[in-house]
Structures are given as structure tokens and as C-alpha cells.
Amino acid sequence: MSPFADSANSLIPRRVLVVDDSSLIREAAALALGTIRGWDVLTAASGEEGLERAGADQPDAVLLDVVMPGLDGIAVAERLAHSPGTRTIPVVMLTAAGSAEDRQRLERLAVAGVIPKPFELATLADQLAVLVGWDVA
Amino acid sequence: LTSSALSTAVLQAIWTRHRSEVLARLDAIERAVASDADPGLRADGWRAAHQLAGTLGTFGFTRGTELARQLEAHLGERQAVPPDPCAPDLRTLACDLRCELDGSA
Numbered sequence: 001m002s003p004f005a006d007s008a009n010s011l012i013p014r015r016v017l018v019v020d021d022s023s024l025i026r027e028a029a030a031l032a033l034g035t036i037r038g039w040d041v042l043t044a045a046s047g048e049e050g051l052e053r054a055g056a057d058q059p060d061a062v063l064l065d066v067v068m069p070g071l072d073g074i075a076v077a078e079r080l081a082h083s084p085g086t087r088t089i090p091v092v093m094l095t096a097a098g099s100a101e102d103r104q105r106l107e108r109l110a111v112a113g114v115i116p117k118p119f120e121l122a123t124l125a126d127q128l129a130v131l132v133g134w135d136v137a
Numbered sequence: 138l139t140s141s142a143l144s145t146a147v148l149q150a151i152w153t154r155h156r157s158e159v160l161a162r163l164d165a166i167e168r169a170v171a172s173d174a175d176p177g178l179r180a181d182g183w184r185a186a187h188q189l190a191g192t193l194g195t196f197g198f199t200r201g202t203e204l205a206r207q208l209e210a211h212l213g214e215r216q217a218v219p220p221d222p223c224a225p226d227l228r229t230l231a232c233d234l235r236c237e238l239d240g241s242a
Contacts, residue, residue, distance in 0.1 A: 022188055024155045028195050031147055067187050096191030118194025118202060121148065 014039040014134065017059035019050030019076065020094065021068045028121060029063060037125040047071030051079055054086045061112070061132045066095040066102055074105045081110055090132040094119070152196050162189050163235055169212055170227045183212040189234070204234040 016039055018029040026043045034041035042057055044050035048071050054062055062080065066073040073093055080086040093106060096117040106114065113131030115124070129136045152159075162185035169175075169182020186209035193201040208230050 022192055023158055024151065024192050025195070027151045027155065028148065031151065035147065067184065069184070094191075096187055117191030121195065 012135070014061070015042065015057070015059045016040070016128070017042045017044065017050065017053055017057065017062045019044045019047065019053075019062060019068075019073070020065040021045055022065070025065070025094075025117075029119075029124065032119075032121040032124040033063075033128070036121070039125070047073065047076040050076050051086075054080055054089060055083065058085075059089060061128060062089055062091045063115070063128060064091055064093055065117075066093055066106065074102065074109060077109050077111055092128055092131050148196055159189070159192075159238060162186075163231075163238065166208055166212075166234070167231050170208075170231045173227070179212055183209060186212055193238075198237060201234060201237040204230055204237065208234065 016033050018026055018033070018041060020026050020029070020043075023045070026045070030041045030043060033039045042053055042059060044053045047068050050062070050064065051071070053059075064073045064076055071079075073095075077091050077093065080089060080091055090112040092112050093109070093114045094117055095102070095106065095114055097103065112133075115127050115131070119127070126136050128134075165178075165185035166182045166189075169178045169185075172178045186205050189205035190202055190209050193205060208227065211227055211230075
């Protein structure tokens with residue numbers, strides 16, 4: 001547990017998987033959710049790795065980028081939703097809008113919500129908590 | 138340290154550590170702009186601009202975000218279109234973006 005974590009928010013330990021091909025975003029999200037909020041943060045650098053980690057590590061939520069090379073975030077969300085081992089894990093998409101086609105595909109997804117990029121470090125954890133129904137202390 | 142001061146200091150360290158990723162994306166944008174008719178380079182440039190549009194704001198680069206969004210919009214068009222005399226030149230946008238980010242380490 002981080003020494004910087006707010007104790008009130010640390011009472012319920014959360015484990016969040018961040019899937020993004022940008023190392024900058026993975027580290028910034030780990031700072032916002034882990035160092036500042038005190039949650040356990042797992043990361044994956046691709047859609048394929050994200051699927052593997054979600055199944056193996058069973059996070060409480062997945063924060064998933066949309067535009068990635070290879071398996072993109074929308075395809076990953078669809079696979080998570082259809083796999084018995086991961087279908088109950090809430091998924092929140094991270095997106096900088098993307099193409100019109102991506103926006104249409106996003107609207108058809110059964111995800112917990114969407115957080116626009118660029119995100120604010122100070123509010124990322126609260127945004128995620130609200131979307132997945134966790135108490136915001 | 139407050140969490141906000143901590144965030145600022147740590148963000149700066151993260152930015153410096155991953156600066157090569159940002160520069161690689163800038164290079165991809167510049168290659169796309171220089172070879173406007175090449176669909177592969179254009180797609181790479183669009184992805185790079187999209188990434189920067191979604192990243193720079195978190196690190197405080199408001200103008201950089203706007204420039205990256207404009208580049209993303211132009212490079213995301215299905216094919217190169219005749220230049221709009223009222224639209225900013227792609228090369229100028231790419232150059233402005235590099236100027237914004239140069240010296241930011």
C-alpha cells in the first residue's frame with residue numbers, strides 16, 4: 001500500500017487493470033489510481049495482454065483504451081463480456097474520441113462507462129468509482 | 138507534500154522518462170505529413186496524433202492537445218484532400234506541435 005494513499009479510500013482495497021499501449025498513460029493512471037488513491041494497479045500494454053491478465057488476475061475493474069494496435073479496446077471489451085471467466089468484471093473505456101466508426105462501435109458496447117482522454121489525474125479514480133458503482137469517499 | 142504537489146513532481150518525472158515515446162509519435166506524424174498520399178504512413182500518423190491528443194492534456198500541454206487533435210482530424214480523412222485555403226497547413230501544425238513539446242524534458 002502506498003504511503004501517500006488516503007486512508008479513508010484505502011479501506012476497501014481495489015484492484016484495477018489498466019490496458020493502454022502508451023507507457024505514459026499506463027504510468028499516469030498508475031499514479032492516479034495507485035500512488036494517490038492506494039488501489040492495486042495492474043497494467044497491460046496491448047489488448048492481447050489485457051485479456052490474459054484480466055482472466056488470470058481477476059481485477060475488480062478494467063480501464064481500457066479504445067485505439068490500440070492489434071486487438072483494439074472494443075474487441076477486448078467484447079471478448080471480456082463473452083468469456084465466462086471475465087464477464088462480470090466491469091469495464092470502463094478510455095477514449096480520445098477516435099473515428100466515427102469507433103464511436104458507433106462504442107455505443108453498442110455493454111460497458112460500465114466511458115472516460116474521455118486526456119483525463120485529470122486528480123479525478124480519474126473518482127470517475128472510475130462512480131461508473132462502476134463503488135463508494136467515493 | 139500535498140497530493141497535488143506530489144502529482145506534479147511525479148508527472149514531470151514520468152514525462153521525462155517516456156519522452157522518447159512522445160518523440161517517436163511526433164516523428165510518425167511528420168512522416169505522414171511529408172508523404173501525404175501514402176495510406177500506411179497516413180494511418181500511422183493518425184494513430185500517433187490520436188495518442189498525443191489523448192495524452193498531452195494529462196501532462197498539462199493544452200495547446201499541444203489542440204494541435205494534435207487538428208492533426209488527427211486531417212490525417213483521419215479517408216484520403217488526402219485538396220488543401221482548404223482557410224485550414225492551417227499540416228506542416229505548420231506538425232511544426233507547431235514539435236515546438237510545443239521541444240524542450241519540455
